Amino acid sequence: MESAENNKLLTQVGRGTPMGELMRRYWQPFAAASELDNNWTRRVRLLGEDLVLFRDRQGRRGLIAEQCPHRRASFAHGIPTQNGIRCPYHGWEFSGQGKCLNQPNEIDNPAFREKVSTPAYPVQELGGLLFAYMGPPDKQPLLPRFDGFVAKGTIRMMGRAILPINWLQIMENSVDPIHTEWLHGHHYEFQKEQEGIKVAISARHEKIDFREFEFGVTKHRLLEGHSEDSEDWTVGHPVVFPNMLAVGNGDEKSRYYSFQIRVPVDDETTMHIWYNAYVPPKDTVVPQHLLDTVATYDVPFKDAKGDFIVDNVDGQDMMAWISQGAIADRTLENLGASDQGIAIYRRMLRREIKKMEQGQDPMGIVRDEARNALIDLPNEKKKHHNSDGFASFMLRTHAKYSPIAPDLVAIFEPGSRTPAAGKAAEAEAALY
Numbered sequence: 001m002e003s004a005e006n007n008k009l010l011t012q013v014g015r016g017t018p019m020g021e022l023m024r025r026y027w028q029p030f031a032a033a034s035e036l037d038n039n040w041t042r043r044v045r046l047l048g049e050d051l052v053l054f055r056d057r058q059g060r061r062g063l064i065a066e067q068c069p070h071r072r073a074s075f076a077h078g079i080p081t082q083n084g085i086r087c088p089y090h091g092w093e094f095s096g097q098g099k100c101l102n103q104p105n106e107i108d109n110p111a112f113r114e115k116v117s118t119p120a121y122p123v124q125e126l127g128g129l130l131f132a133y134m135g136p137p138d139k140q141p142l143l144p145r146f147d148g149f150v151a152k153g154t155i156r157m158m159g160r161a162i163l164p165i166n167w168l169q170i171m172e173n174s175v176d177p178i179h180t181e182w183l184h185g186h187h188y189e190f191q192k193e194q195e196g197i198k199v200a201i202s203a204r205h206e207k208i209d210f211r212e213f214e215f216g217v218t219k220h221r222l223l224e225g226h227s228e229d230s231e232d233w234t235v236g237h238p239v240v241f242p243n244m245l246a247v248g249n250g251d252e253k254s255r256y257y258s259f260q261i262r263v264p265v266d267d268e269t270t271m272h273i274w275y276n277a278y279v280p281p282k283d284t285v286v287p288q289h290l291l292d293t294v295a296t297y298d299v300p301f302k303d304a305k306g307d308f309i310v311d312n313v314d315g316q317d318m319m320a321w322i323s324q325g326a327i328a329d330r331t332l333e334n335l336g337a338s339d340q341g342i343a344i345y346r347r348m349l350r351r352e353i354k355k356m357e358q359g360q361d362p363m364g365i366v367r368d369e370a371r372n373a374l375i376d377l378p379n380e381k382k383k384h385h386n387s388d389g390f391a392s393f394m395l396r397t398h399a400k401y402s403p404i405a406p407d408l409v410a411i412f413e414p415g416s417r418t419p420a421a422g423k424a425a426e427a428e429a430a431l432y
């Protein structure tokens with residue numbers, strides 16, 4: 001349970017709030033680079049700020065406040081120039097650094113031009129995604145080169161859902177191993193029961209554990225019937241501080257990297273990104289277009305009737321998160337011993353805010369180029385999510401909505417048929 005004040009501290013992401021400032025110390029992904037290929041501009045809302053991403057005529061990207069500092073028209077309809085973008089209303093021109101370059105109908109006055117500079121944030125590309133840094137310029141860290149974002153020759157895709165909820169309740173799900181037993185286990189069994197199908201997939205958690213490491217915290221589970229040397233228990237998988245989960249890794253035959261990034265749009269909206277990078281099996285010829293761009297897709301959470309879609313693991317998660325309310329009211333919760341991960345994560349958030357306020361870097365900030373060559377995250381390397389087949393596994397997750405799902409099945413499980421719905425019931429429930 002938290003006081004109302006603490007709940008605000010942990011959830012508010014606007015500029016000037018403690019958590020908002022902490023979030024601004026980390027690079028945040030907001031789009032796939034390919035999404036700007038056919039457009040000159042794109043509106044972006046991040047951490048409560050309305051922004052416009054644009055390309056100038058030299059192909060350089062800029063991310064600036066959406067509203068023009070002249071009389072507030074939107075740069076979303078701006079005209080690209082050699083060195084920036086012009087506002088569509090009166091043609092004032094700005095660079096990607098937010099500097100006013102030109103005021104066409106004014107007498108040239110450098111002091112006035114200087115005065116009307118506009119907020120602008122650096123953008124970098126990694127693994128086909130675009131990341132923004134919105135913190136103090138003198139604190140800008142390196143964009144961390146986590147394994148799955150830099151692995152060579154992978155097939156990448158990015159699913160996205162704009163969720164009507166605060167970011168923190170989504171992250172708390174990632175330090176809550178027990179939920180898999182229920183939400184993805186018993187609840188799924190109950191759905192099937194109503195269809196007249198008997199399945200038993202839930203596995204009981206005997207123990208859970210959490211261990212802090214350089215970039216966040218790993219979570220560990222020992223499931224009934226598994227041994228203490230299982231990787232689920234010895235290695236686990238990481239929550240990368242402050243707002244990313246890394247799962248997956250598959251096995252030798254179907255290695256992949258899988259991230260879930262919870263980017264705060266504002267206090268009550270979160271852009272949920274699923275970023276997967278698949279390593280094709282040796283000697284497979286992969287069509288070039290699959291290697292060139294990151295395929296993007298939307299992940300729905302409600303059907304045409306307005307009901308939650310709960311036939312896949314990610315849909316089940318989104319149902320639970322959204323049902324907690326726009327900002328979960330933590331003054332009314334009752335944490336038990338099985339919620340130890342939640343308590344640990346909240347403590348970490350408060351501790352890192354404090355460090356930042358005392359002038360130190362919060363955890364996981366990378367400034368050393370050598371360290372950043374490749375950051376290998378701790379992760380199970382023999383996780384057989386797809387023990388009942390690659391195609392079946394995809395059907396059980398957000399990946400079913402990916403436009404390249406059939407291509408991936410053809411590569412990783414050639415000759416497979418689309419599995420019958422009931423087959424998915426043999427899924428391993430303890431996924432995330």
Ligand code: FES
Binds near residue numbers: 068073091
């Ligand atoms: S409002 Fe942008 S130039 Fe006038």
Ligand SMILES: [Fe+2]
Binds near residue numbers: 180183184317432
């Ligand atoms: Fe889940």
